[in-house]
Amino acid sequence: MRIAMLAPISWPLPPSGYGPWELVAHTLTEQLVRLGHDVTLFAAGGTKTSATLITTTPHALSTWPEAERNRPRRFDANTGLLEGPPDARVLEQHHIAMCMEQAAAGNFDVVHSHLHVHALGFSRLIGCPLVTTLHGSAWVRASHPLLLAYREQAFVSISDAERTMLPELNYVRTVHNGIRLENFPFERDKDDYLLFAGRLSPEKGPDKAIEIARRSGRRLLMAGLIEDQYQSFFHERVRPHVDGKQVEYVGLLSQNDLATLYRKAAGVLFPISWCEPFGLVAVEAQASGTPIIATRFGALPEIIVDGKTGFVVDSIAEAVDDTERLSGISPQACRNNAEQRFSDHTMAEGYVEAYRSLLADGS
8 A cells, every 4th residue: 555654844753852753753754664564755854764764854853953953034135035935834834835735746645744733725626534532632723624624534533532523523443552562561560669660741740640659759860852832830830849858850852762651650640631532651551551640621531540550549648549459460461451451553554454445535
């Protein structure tokens, strides 16, 4: 099958730290190539892949040279032009157009977009199906008008829970995100610390993770990205508790470094307060043999086998109590759940079935 993979351009593939959509697009691309498909990846500069690569921007948005990225907007009297930093909207539009021009020329059997809503406007202009993986984008209400305008197009949800955010769309399949299991070595013997991994934003609950650790008397390691819009949240709700002893913030880690923390953690805390469409952290931890304590939101009840690979809770008090039960969870059961349901091979096969079903019915 000739597949065009339209990746986000915020980070190069594979991302070195944060970049969950890019990570899924990379993992899927590599596995589809291993399965024998002809994959063309449209991605930002710095990307490495075994697929045919078409580099649409010289740099990813996050790795653009700082001098250019921070260039002030000003009128240049010599040229008569308004100078300034690169425009992310223009770069992304060009990125999409490069893919769609080839699709319109008949070069692909299917185009797979990981770009939020932004490729949908081209979907009726090409002769092959456009498959859009939502990655939680329906959480943003401002996106609904465009999503609904193209509701007949083929959408893939990454969990059944994700569909509740906009049930009117044409969901052709649910395909859970998959990981390369070999990147997360299995470990039976655990240390006593708890781990929080993810964006340090209000809906992710890092402040709740601190409270759970404090009330349970356990050490907490915290890893993840602090986005610009949540700097005040971090400094008001998280930073005052980071003492380097009971609570330690270790920064934004590479996947390899994070895997090391997963392996030895007694448990991973996932106290979210929103409809998380998936949760790669929960899968990565289980692959390492580490159980999860998560609130009952979004896809977490789909990912965790309650009482077998972790605990799904309805309150901080329950989470605190369940920290005492972590040692009763079998590391092997956690690993088995990841192997059986969340491997890169399982994910790729799910997408191949979705592609084939669309081609079979002429969508």
